[in-house]
Amino acid sequence: MKKAVMLINDTTYAFNLRGAIIERLINEGFEVAVVGQLLKHQDKLKAMGAKLIGVETGRHGTNPFSDLILMWKYIGVLKKEKPDVVLTYNIKPNVYGGIACQLLKIPYLANVTGLGTPVENPGKLQKLTIQLYKIGVAGSACVFFQNEENRAFFEQRSMLKKEAKTRVIPGSGVDLSKHPLLPWNDDGKIHFLFAARIMKEKGIDLFLAAARKYASDNIIFDVCGACDDEKYKTLLNSETSIIYHGEQKDLTKFYQECSCFLYPSYYPEGMSNVLLEAAASGRPVIATDRAGCRETVDDGISGYVVPIKNQQAVIEAVEKFLELNMEERKNMGLAGREKIERQFDRKFVVDAYIEEIGKIEKD
Structure with missing residues (x-):
């Protein structure tokens, strides 16, 4: 069976914003493992058929030793799981998951879910984060951006290889069935x-x-x-x-x-x-x-x-x-x-992923 690994901050994020992709991959015949901090919605993800692997990303931490440990954890997980493709989201999974995939020669797709304060605000931390991001996305088969301005930021600072493939997708999209048109409250207020x-x-x-x-x-x-x-x-x-x-x-x-x-x-x-x-x-x-x-x-x-x-x-x-x-x-x-x-229908986002994974499979 084909296998996909999703490197992400936590299970809450995975279910709320990536559940549709997980569901589609499983329907397409993939075994899916979600790697991140085990918070809310674990039972729901398991019910969908996803395997959960607990890894604490330390999303707000800036300790380089902790980040190196995170990278080695990713390497350990990926060696064990042997995925056909890896999907990375959020800064640390994009950086350290991306490096792990490059070292193990595993195809991956990075998603820049926003620049984040360390990248956007000038200073020493910005310079370091830009260099790390540059290394992290260097081997991505396609780098997804959620808006044009973020892509331009990467291009202007030479954070992407000249031959890098990029796509702008409509954020995480909206599951229109879960967010229907609601009737108005007519209380006069x-x-x-x-x-x-x-x-x-x-x-x-x-x-x-x-x-x-x-x-x-x-x-x-x-x-x-x-x-x-x-x-x-x-x-x-x-x-x-x-x-x-x-x-x-x-x-x-x-x-x-x-x-x-x-x-x-x-x-x-x-x-x-x-x-x-x-x-x-x-x-x-x-x-x-x-x-x-x-x-x-x-x-x-x-x-x-x-x-x-x-x-x-x-x-x-x-x-x-x-x-x-x-x-x-x-x-x-x-x-x-x-x-x-x-x-902004979430189906557009899911379709973009399936399309890019299909290209990886052909290669």
């Missing part, structure tokens, strides 16, 4: 929703600024997301202009209640999944003019695009949305749904 990990770079301060200006009995600002920073946790729990719901496993009821998804992020995204999901649900979105966010919105049609780190622009976009009538808001949401169906 307008709900703005922020759903993401609570951190400054995701634009929470800008969301709060809009909430403090417009929140009322009929204009509600909802926040969902895990809060690592105690400062923000204290702030959100005491902030009277918003309702903080904490981390939520399923956002469906919040998307349904939501009138507009407000996400003024300037974090280095590959492609923002929450923006894709909100638009797929038929909700207008307000997003920032940066790679991984702007692509999800047709400005003035399915939502609004605002400059990054611009509080006044966010407030003005919220005001513009409040001036719309109910019919205009619904039409904006429908335009967003149509855009997702047209450009």
